[in-house]
Amino acid sequence: MTQTASPSPVTSRSDRRISADDAADLYLRHRDGILPALAVFDVRDPARYGTSRIPGADHLTESGFMGVARRLPKTTPVLVYCYHGNASQTYAQMFADFRFAEVYSVDGGYEVFAAALAKLEASRSGAPRHSVAPSPALTEFLAHHGFDADDLDATREHGLTPLMRASLEGRADIVEELLAHGVSIARRNMDGNNALWLACVSSNAQVVRQLVAAGIDVDNRNDMGATCLMYTASAGKADMVALLLECGADPSIPNFDDARAVDLAATLACLKLLRHTAR
Structure with a gap:
């Protein structure tokens, strides 16, 4: 689990x-x-x-x-x-x-x-370790990025874990296997972002759904107080905004400047999705 x-x-x-x-x-x-x-x-x-x-x-x-x-x-x-x-x-x-x-x-x-x-x-x-050998695809992925095959939660540059890197690259197959091996979804990188933020960067809906289904914190605030919903709204990623709202993201959370996702919306499409949350 x-x-x-x-x-x-x-x-x-x-x-x-x-x-x-x-x-x-x-x-x-x-x-x-x-x-x-x-x-x-x-x-x-x-x-x-x-x-x-x-x-x-x-x-x-x-x-x-x-x-x-x-x-x-x-x-x-x-x-x-x-x-x-x-x-x-x-x-x-x-x-x-x-x-x-x-x-x-x-x-x-x-x-x-x-x-x-x-x-x-x-x-x-207490995080469980993999009890079976990684697949050839996962083995190649870990080796390519210099990750420790014996510790699937170990970090590399910028505090990225294998799960974060796979999410950033939109590798749904690798994400699925890492989750099956029991990696931690609570890990955060040097900016305080979890794997969901990286999945939103890649705009991969499948990976977002995988992480949400695994129980990742949809409303994690990074070291600047920003959530994934704020990021996607400010980046004009309307599809990701809609998906995060569907997954239960809270649009009322403010960042450290007291701005919410609706205040940061960069496009009309994002604003329309969030306008019901306006003050």
């Missing part, structure tokens, strides 16, 4: 807050090499930090902030957590004041963050 452990909706980042589930997703994507950079800071007291912390997190105090802010590249995404998500917002604003482009305060604090991380790690480590 294919796993469908999808991240919960991302907290609006206009106030520099992020849900614990999405923070865990960012953290694991960085740990797996999908996101090239991420600085994680624990702003609790030294005793608590010394007892338990997120692996790789650095302890940060108000007195040590200036040194960190001066040496850390401004392009490095910053993730801050505290006890309950209050003090971390203050530190996140301090980083933002120093013109760090991406700064996130984890809602709920350390305990909630740690629990979300453990849950997401468990869902990934």
Whole structure:
């Protein structure tokens, strides 16, 4: 049975807050090499930090902030957590004041963050592996793209898994076999997109239906807050917009600029499909 452990909706980042589930997703994507950079800071007291912390997190105090802010590249995404998500917002604003482009305060604090991380790690480590040999077509596909034939969820460039690459190329045959092997549909690439987004890029309706039938998150929001429906509307892909709506995509979801799919419609055809959702 294919796993469908999808991240919960991302907290609006206009106030520099992020849900614990999405923070865990960012953290694991960085740990797996999908996101090239991420600085994680624990702003609790030294005793608590010394007892338990997120692996790789650095302890940060108000007195040590200036040194960190001066040496850390401004392009490095910053993730801050505290006890309950209050003090971390203050530190996140301090980083933002120093013109760090991406700064996130984890809602709920350390305990909630740690629990979300453990849950997401468990869902990934528990993913079933293929028990039968891949077909010649899948073997050739994996070799051509340099994927690990022994780990069908392993990523390559830009954080693409074999399922994402097959979706991008519109390879319904490969998608079908990968899903049969039990690959994870919850994986997201370096931009926070899942395989459905890549299927929409290829405009392959069959692959979209395969992924939806497997339980993929139709309303996954990427690191910019965009859903597949927003992308297809902004790209003028009316057929894909219609298909996603048929598959249950929610047109009322806003991105981080508070724009919905109807606001992003690039063609009259897309606008007509979405006009019933207009404010």
